[in-house]
Amino acid sequence: MYNPGDTLIISNVSDDPFAIDLAYMCGQRSEIADLISLKVYANTEFCPRYISDETDMENIGRSLEGKTVVICSAATSNSRGSLAMRTMMLARGAKDNGAQRVVLVEPDLFFSAQDRGPHRGEGEENRSLEDLKKFDGQPFTASLYADLLKHSGVDAVITVHNHSSKVQRLFGRAFNGEFYNLIPNELYADYVKYSDMVATGRDGDNLVLCAPDAGALPFVRSVRESLGLPAASCIVMEKSRTGERHVRMSVSAQSDVQLDQLEGKDVIILDDMVRTGSTVIECARLLREGNPRKIVFGVTHFYSSPEGRENLNSDALDEILSLNTIPSILNRDSQGRLRKKMVVLKIEKWIARFLLGYLGKDASKFERDFYSVDMSSKNPRWRPNLTTRR
16 A cells, blocks of 8 residues: 655645546545645745644754655646746755655656757758758757756656657656656557447457557557457558648558448547647548548547637547546536547546556556546436446
C-alpha cells in the first residue's frame, strides 16, 4: 500500500481534479492543499511553500528529506508558460527542502510540438533549407524545456503518447533514460473490444483501423496487436498539404485493404492529437467512399477549439473517442455539440498503475480496472452509471 510518508503527490494548480484523482488512486489520503500552499503575491509572482510543522525548529530546510515529490501538471486554462514556471519552482522548492527525487507527471508534454530549430540536429541531416527557414529566428523550445526542468530539480518525466521521436531522444538524454512515454494502445484496445462502440466481428473481421498518415502507423499497429483480433485490418492514408488548413488524402500502398473493401465495416481512425480537425475529416470523407457502417475517431490529446469542434461535428464522423490528457475535454461546454458523439476515457487509474509500479508499490488493484468512462447523456450509447470499463 502507498505510504504517504515517503511520497507526496502535488499539483502546480490548486484543486486540479486530475492531480486530486491521481493522488487518491495512489492511496494518498491527505488533501493536496494540506501538503503545499500555492501562494501568489500581489505583484502576481508565484511563491509555493511545502507545508511543514510550524513548531519544528530542528528540521528547517529538511522537511522533505528522503521523500519523493510527484508533481502532476495537467493542462488547464492557465497558460502553459505559467504552468511550466510553476512546475520548475515546485521542483526547486522540493530539492531545496531535502527531497530525494522529483518526478513530473505531465500527460500532454508542454512545448513538445516545438521540436525543431533553425539548425540541423541529430537525425536531421536531410532537412531542407526551406524547412530550416520556417524556424529562422525561433528557439528550439522543446530542448530548452527539458534543460530547464532538469536544472530546476526534476529527475524523471512521465508523459503520454508523445509523437516526436526527437523529443523522446532529447528528454531521454536530459533525464538519463528516465523519460517514460506511456503509449495508450491497451486503453483503446480494451474499450474497443468490450464496449458497444463498434462491431468487431469474428476475430476482428469487421474492424478496420486507419492511420491518417504514415506517422500514425506504428500506434495503429500497436492497438491492433493489443486487440488480439487477428482478422482486423489496417488502412493507411497518404496526405499532401494544399494550404494551411487544406489537405488531400489518398490510400497508401501499405494498406491491408482498399476503399472498395470497407463496405459495411466499422473503421477507427487513430492519431495522437487533433487541433483543427481538418486532416481527420478529409480522411473520414475519403473513407466514406467505401461505404463503411461506422467511422470513429480515436485521439489521445484533444485540443478543443471552436474551429476543431465545428470541423469534427461533420457527418463524416459517427463518434469520437479521446483520453483526458487535456482535462478540459471533460467539460460539456468544451465539447460543445460534439458531446452527442464524444466518449472520454479517464486515465488517472492507468497513470496511477504505472506510477505505483515506478515507486515500487503494489498496483495490482488496477490490473484490470485501469480507466473510467465519461460520456454525455446526449450520446445515443449513454447508459446511467456508465463510469467503469465494463
